Amino acid sequence: MSALSDAVRRGRHRVSLSFTPLPARITTSAARAVTRLLGTFTTRYPCCQPRVTNIRLIAKTIDGTVVMPGETFSLNQRSGERTRAGGYVKAPFIADGELAESVGGGVSQFSTTLYNAVYFAGLRIDAHQPHSFYIDRYPPGREATLNFPDIDLRWTNDTSAPVLIRSATDETSVVVSLYGTDTGRRVRAQTGRRMPVQDGDFAITVTRVLRFRDGKVDRQAYTTRYDRPPPPD
Numbered sequence: 001m002s003a004l005s006d007a008v009r010r011g012r013h014r015v016s017l018s019f020t021p022l023p024a025r026i027t028t029s030a031a032r033a034v035t036r037l038l039g040t041f042t043t044r045y046p047c048c049q050p051r052v053t054n055i056r057l058i059a060k061t062i063d064g065t066v067v068m069p070g071e072t073f074s075l076n077q078r079s080g081e082r083t084r085a086g087g088y089v090k091a092p093f094i095a096d097g098e099l100a101e102s103v104g105g106g107v108s109q110f111s112t113t114l115y116n117a118v119y120f121a122g123l124r125i126d127a128h129q130p131h132s133f134y135i136d137r138y139p140p141g142r143e144a145t146l147n148f149p150d151i152d153l154r155w156t157n158d159t160s161a162p163v164l165i166r167s168a169t170d171e172t173s174v175v176v177s178l179y180g181t182d183t184g185r186r187v188r189a190q191t192g193r194r195m196p197v198q199d200g201d202f203a204i205t206v207t208r209v210l211r212f213r214d215g216k217v218d219r220q221a222y223t224t225r226y227d228r229p230p231p232p233d
Helices: 002-010 028-032 050-062 075-079 107-121
Strands: 036-044 072-074 090-095 098-103 124-127 154-156 163-169 173-180 186-191 202-211 217-226
Touching (some): 050 075, 050 107, 050 163, 075 107, 107 163, 107 186
Antiparallel strands (some): 072 154, 163 173, 186 202, 202 217
8 A cells, every 4th residue: 555655646657566365265166055044033123222323333243254164153253342432332231130321232132133043044052141131022032142252142153164144234123144055954943931930030941943954853942041120210
């Protein structure tokens, strides 16, 4: 860039530049294997709240990310810390079971949307943490909060081809879709009953039933215990 700037200042029409070739991260054959929608999920929100700014910003940051075979994706690592300098704003955030204002509040909705896309894609989920109390815009027992740097959503591409993350938002919704190769995996969620818990709200078990091409079935049960929500102001 300095050579180009110098040429412009001096009125020169020619400039010599040196380049360093970089190998492509994805080969042509690997890119051609990305042919199938593996999983997609949509969540909705009321228009025009400050938290929507944060959701749309993190969705834009993650859109287009490619996760290579065997690679582990970390949402905190990929999106980075949510700061004012990065364009994030203050919005409600759950801290120690209470609602408080925090820069980047609301990004857990994107985390939950991505979590469900990964869930139904049948990919390996390495780490997630549900909210401390239930929020009715999310499926009970199938959601993931986010906080930098200690609460993360991590998953591994355990397929033979790259996985492409596409995310998009509008004024009232966010959608995350994952594309890769046809793994032959089929996924369904079995949601149990809400069970009352002492000194809390309820517990619920959701089982991911993962059926592989060879007929093998893997049942992955996860139980979430929710505290009572804070009283309204």
